[in-house]
Amino acid sequence: MRKDKISNAVIRRIPRYYRHVDDLYYNGVVRISSSSLGRIMGLTASQIRQDLSCFGEFGQQGYGYNVEKLRSEIAEVLGMNKQYKIIIIGAGNLGRALIQNFYFAKSGFILDAAFDVASDVINTEINGVHVHHIDALEDYVVECKPDVAVLTVPRSVAQKTAERLVGLGVRGLWNFTNIELNIRDANVKIEDVHFADSLLTLSYMIANRDTP
Amino acid sequence: MRKDKISNAVIRRIPRYYRHVDDLYYNGVVRISSSSLGRIMGLTASQIRQDLSCFGEFGQQGYGYNVEKLRSEIAEVLGMNKQYKIIIIGAGNLGRALIQNFYFAKSGFILDAAFDVASDVINTEINGVHVHHIDALEDYVVECKPDVAVLTVPRSVAQKTAERLVGLGVRGLWNFTNIELNIRDANVKIEDVHFADSLLTLSYMIANRDTP
DNA sequence: TAGATTGTTAATCGATTAACAATC
DNA sequence: TAGATTGTTAATCGATTAACAATC
Numbered sequence: 001m002r003k004d005k006i007s008n009a010v011i012r013r014i015p016r017y018y019r020h021v022d023d024l025y026y027n028g029v030v031r032i033s034s035s036s037l038g039r040i041m042g043l044t045a046s047q048i049r050q051d052l053s054c055f056g057e058f059g060q061q062g063y064g065y066n067v068e069k070l071r072s073e074i075a076e077v078l079g080m081n082k083q084y085k086i087i088i089i090g091a092g093n094l095g096r097a098l099i100q101n102f103y104f105a106k107s108g109f110i111l112d113a114a115f116d117v118a119s120d121v122i123n124t125e126i127n128g129v130h131v132h133h134i135d136a137l138e139d140y141v142v143e144c145k146p147d148v149a150v151l152t153v154p155r156s157v158a159q160k161t162a163e164r165l166v167g168l169g170v171r172g173l174w175n176f177t178n179i180e181l182n183i184r185d186a187n188v189k190i191e192d193v194h195f196a197d198s199l200l201t202l203s204y205m206i207a208n209r210d211t212p
Numbered sequence: 213m214r215k216d217k218i219s220n221a222v223i224r225r226i227p228r229y230y231r232h233v234d235d236l237y238y239n240g241v242v243r244i245s246s247s248s249l250g251r252i253m254g255l256t257a258s259q260i261r262q263d264l265s266c267f268g269e270f271g272q273q274g275y276g277y278n279v280e281k282l283r284s285e286i287a288e289v290l291g292m293n294k295q296y297k298i299i300i301i302g303a304g305n306l307g308r309a310l311i312q313n314f315y316f317a318k319s320g321f322i323l324d325a326a327f328d329v330a331s332d333v334i335n336t337e338i339n340g341v342h343v344h345h346i347d348a349l350e351d352y353v354v355e356c357k358p359d360v361a362v363l364t365v366p367r368s369v370a371q372k373t374a375e376r377l378v379g380l381g382v383r384g385l386w387n388f389t390n391i392e393l394n395i396r397d398a399n400v401k402i403e404d405v406h407f408a409d410s411l412l413t414l415s416y417m418i419a420n421r422d423t424p
Numbered sequence: 425t426a427g428a429t430t431g432t433t434a435a436t437c438g439a440t441t442a443a444c445a446a447t448c
Numbered sequence: 449t450a451g452a453t454t455g456t457t458a459a460t461c462g463a464t465t466a467a468c469a470a471t472c
Binding site: 080 | 218223224226228230231289290291292296304305306308310312313314316318319320321359360383384386390399401403405406407408409410411412414415416418419420421422
């Protein structure tokens with residue numbers, strides 16, 4: 001039974017389902033049962049069936065799930081077919097690392113442009129992506145209407161830049177600055193990548209292991 | 213009442229508590245009640261008191277929490293005073309971005325060395341961190357005993373490299389490769405930073421907004 | 425002292441797991 | 449058909465919130 005309100009816990013698991021099912025697909029696996037997938041992912045079969053049933057009926061009794069179908073259903077749920085346009089604000093080390101190493105297309109995004117203030121990178125191409133001066137942002141967004149912006153700017157300008165982007169109609173921010181952006185517009189979605197939080201979680205786990 | 217088994221949900225919140233309390237501290241705030249902190253963080257006062265009480269009694273009736281004390285107590289809980297030694301495996305774009313931009317010391321880590329295979333970076337220094345050839349890893353680890361390794365290597369060598377590090381006695385892996393490492397040793401803690409999962413979550417949120 | 429606010433216990437809410445009829 | 453496995457309902461478990469005595 002398709003649910004209308006999907007819990008956050010479920011949402012956070014979907015990309016992981018996709019990753020595993022995608023792996024199976026590329027390894028030529030044709031069908032999989034909730035119990036085998038559970039064994040692979042470390043989840044109960046029950047949870048997998050519950051989770052998937054939030055979005056539709058993707059399986060078949062006595063058979064399990066067809067991997068190719070499941071993969072494309074999950075991709076659909078995740079909006080991977082929408083071909084969202086994405087731009088990167090801040091072509092420093094991290095911005096460049098994403099441009100050069102992260103395969104946006106595999107997640108269904110089209111990386112269109114990057115912006116910076118440093119004259120030595122402006123008007124260069126990084127991995128085929130043009131770097132514009134940040135002053136050209138307004139004109140660019142009006143014309144190209146990107147859906148999402150990656151924030152890889154210094155902390156000091158993060159909030160201001162975020163507001164500028166939201167004002168221009170950007171609908172999602174992928175935030176790599178270690179601050180929590182204050183954006184009131186509930187229609188703008190923000191996903192934080194907090195490196196420091198992640199490392200501190202690891203620190204906690206090591207410091208509080210069972211055997212020292 | 214100090215709890216022995218801390219739930220994962222609580223653990224994931226502690227770094228965020230630290231971040232906010234640290235902010236307050238640097239802004240000169242001396243004391244804070246659970247309700248004001250809740251307002252800032254978007255949590256209920258009740259939850260904050262429950263969470264903190266897992267680790268000890270840090271507050272005072274009628275007063276609230278002393279910010280400086282709370283900050284140092286949370287730091288202690290997180291193991292930030294242990295001065296764990298950390299090394300970076302893979303000095304490509306992402307590795308370099310972390311070396312140059314991420315302030316390890318602020319999370320209590322000492323960044324000691326980096327390793328790579330590319331001859332043009334070996335024996336250079338990035339932001340004061342020496343880049344060694346990966347062949348020197350064994351000797352280095354035996355001598356310097358790093359606690360944690362950052363994995364910023366290509367996917368193809370991720371599992372093999374992880375096993376090598378674990379074999380040498382590394383106790384934590386901060387994994388930036390988009391694969392799930394298979395390490396059986398329960399005493400080795402792994403923290404994944406899955407960029408793709410994060411971006412797909414954002415994709416989901418945008419695709420399934422209330423108003424399209 | 426009176427007001428404020430904690431830590432903790434109890435109540436509620438939500439998420440996970442178990443069970444099972446339906447059916448491929 | 450018989451065996452396997454789904455989707456869903458019910459039971460359990462755990463996490464969050466509310467309430468309140470204790471006390472600064």
